[in-house]
Amino acid sequence: MLNKGIFITFEGPEGAGKTTVIAEIYKRLEQEGKKAILTREPGGIRISEKIRGIIHDNEHQEMDGMTEALLYAAARRQHLVEKVVPAMKEGQIVLCDRFIDSSLAYQGYARGLGMEEVMTINSFAIGDTMPDLTIFFDITPEEGLRRISNSGEREQNRLDNETLQFHEKVYEGYQLLLKKFPDRIVSTDASKPLSEVTENVWKIISSQLINK
Ligand SMILES: Nc1ncnc2c1ncn2[C@@H]1O[C@H](COP(=O)(O)OP(=O)(O)OP(=O)(O)O)[C@@H](O)[C@H]1O
Numbered sequence: 001m002l003n004k005g006i007f008i009t010f011e012g013p014e015g016a017g018k019t020t021v022i023a024e025i026y027k028r029l030e031q032e033g034k035k036a037i038l039t040r041e042p043g044g045i046r047i048s049e050k051i052r053g054i055i056h057d058n059e060h061q062e063m064d065g066m067t068e069a070l071l072y073a074a075a076r077r078q079h080l081v082e083k084v085v086p087a088m089k090e091g092q093i094v095l096c097d098r099f100i101d102s103s104l105a106y107q108g109y110a111r112g113l114g115m116e117e118v119m120t121i122n123s124f125a126i127g128d129t130m131p132d133l134t135i136f137f138d139i140t141p142e143e144g145l146r147r148i149s150n151s152g153e154r155e156q157n158r159l160d161n162e163t164l165q166f167h168e169k170v171y172e173g174y175q176l177l178l179k180k181f182p183d184r185i186v187s188t189d190a191s192k193p194l195s196e197v198t199e200n201v202w203k204i205i206s207s208q209l210i211n212k
């Protein structure tokens with residue numbers, strides 16, 4: 001796929017602060033006159049938001065793990081072809097809340113489907129499109145889940161409601177990914193106050209933009 005823009009993804013456990021920080025980063029990029037889009041997975045466009053609703057519905061407790069992985073990959077495919085790739089072709093900066101690493105950590109590692117196997121499913125969906133940069137928001141699952149339940153801003157979905165043990169596995173999965181992709185994934189301490197996390201993420205992204 002033609003790749004002129006910059007594809008930046010944001011990863012981490014539940015409640016790590018990704019959505020809050022990305023919104024501020026997007027604002028700053030706009031203020032600097034950079035062309036950027038802010039999007040998320042699963043979702044970002046009509047069809048993928050509908051798939052998101054199916055995956056996250058608390059009534060869908062019977063959903064098979066592989067079905068879950070395939071649905072995330074399907075949502076990813078549509079989102080890529082309809083939104084991410086066109087923006088990249090226009091040379092835009094794409095800020096995406098979660099991408100392939102979520103599938104590897106949640107479905108591959110925590111669900112136990114296998115990271116290699118989940119990568120294989122996803123290769124069919126994304127081809128060779130990988131992020132230029134991934135920022136991992138490092139926070140313990142306990143602290144992230146506490147933030148979400150304290151905020152009361154959003155309803156907890158089927159994945160949020162998984163056991164603490166599941167979320168600890170997700171965290172372990174991310175640690176493996178950090179080791180596997182040291183050139184692509186940069187970690188930031190997300191337990192710090194919001195202003196500090198935002199500044200650190202802004203520094204990481206700014207240095208990436210300078211190097212482009
Ligand atoms: N550094 C921070 N310190 C304290 N609270 C924070 C911090 N960052 C975000 N929060 C709060 O934590 C809650 C979760 O933040 P946010 O929705 O941005 O996380 P997220 O990583 O997008 O979570 P999820 O992936 O589960 O949707 C929000 O109420 C937000 O205001």
Ligand SMILES: Cc1cn([C@H]2C[C@H](O)[C@@H](COP(=O)(O)O)O2)c(=O)[nH]c1=O
Pocket residue numbers: 014040041042072097098099100102103104106107159160
């Ligand atoms: C892309 C993707 C996401 N997930 C999980 C991770 C979260 O529990 C939800 C997304 O909710 P958020 O509030 O937008 O962070 O979905 C996953 O398990 N696998 C994936 O590929």
